[in-house]
Amino acid sequence: MPKQVDHQERRETIARALWRVVEQRGTTHLTLREVAREAGISLGQLQHYFASRAELLGFAMDLAGEQGARRVGRALAGLGERPHPRAVLRAMLVELLPLHADSRVTSRMSAAYVLEALHDEEVHARARGALLQGRGAVEQVVRQAIADGLIAADRDPVVETDLLLALTGFTTLLELRVVEPDAVLAAVDRHLDGLFAWEAGSAGP
């Protein structure tokens, strides 16, 4: 099915053009026309692949999400055969934060997508679905670590998962250079130390 492959390839090329526009000129005035110009095609050609701004943004977000998952996968593969859950959670969190160029584009696009979601039910449902899926993956690691005795049994896995996800709040602090990357990594490590250091907890053995 070479036709279908071409179609998918063209859609990915357009999504990458969108990423470049987001990275270079921001999302405030993002238009399909601008993305078409960046992709070197006409607006009409772009609209053949994406009927609306929301559809293009959704596709570009999905593609960015897949690439992010692949980056996390590579980071986990580098941790050996049975990585410690602390290292797994750290790799997931670090990938979500705008600490390098690839994740910065994803993070900026996500921010624009969330704003769009507030006034577009379809975008809202899609963004919510992706976040719930990510939340589920983190909660699974937390629950397994509790089952394995690596996190204290009196910790609530739902609360601890929410707290881990909330650390994505470092995104804004990084983007505005209120906190430097080293300080963010120190804080993430401090949080993970507190989560896993159950010898130190009052409920410890």
Place this chain on the structure above:
Amino acid sequence: MPKQVDHQERRETIARALWRVVEQRGTTHLTLREVAREAGISLGQLQHYFASRAELLGFAMDLAGEQGARRVGRALAGLGERPHPRAVLRAMLVELLPLHADSRVTSRMSAAYVLEALHDEEVHARARGALLQGRGAVEQVVRQAIADGLIAADRDPVVETDLLLALTGFTTLLELRVVEPDAVLAAVDRHLDGLFAWEAGSAGP
């Protein structure tokens, strides 16, 4: 100086119109024309008070920040004469999160402002300044609590302040209904418990 008062009043009226536009229709396509329409004035009249979109957004952000500070002040006043630093930090955090209509508008506007800041140096400097000021206020409470022996002396005040600010990451989770308000409050309380429960820490007395 009735003229100056009028000028300030008119600017506040326009800022409130901007808030309504942000609340009702989002920030993605926010234009001065739309805000003028909402304020019931012409675009030319609006431009007499604000030369640019960035200037209007900056003023509206400052005004929202002042109102937020006043809400925190009222919440703190309700805590009695010498409130516990845990209650002070909780009041500050809760006010930053989109848990009620007023703070939701501020939070959505901030999100739009941060995106604008990525490609506008003046907005970046202004947003960064406001965040650094807020960060300083939180760090002061944390340092005093350490000095008073309410937070363990081996906690790093900079890292703990960063972790508290990172909890604003709940904003996105709330907006996309990935986490409910009650769960956010439970997680904030859990984090504060961990910060103040120094009897439980390995470095405790």
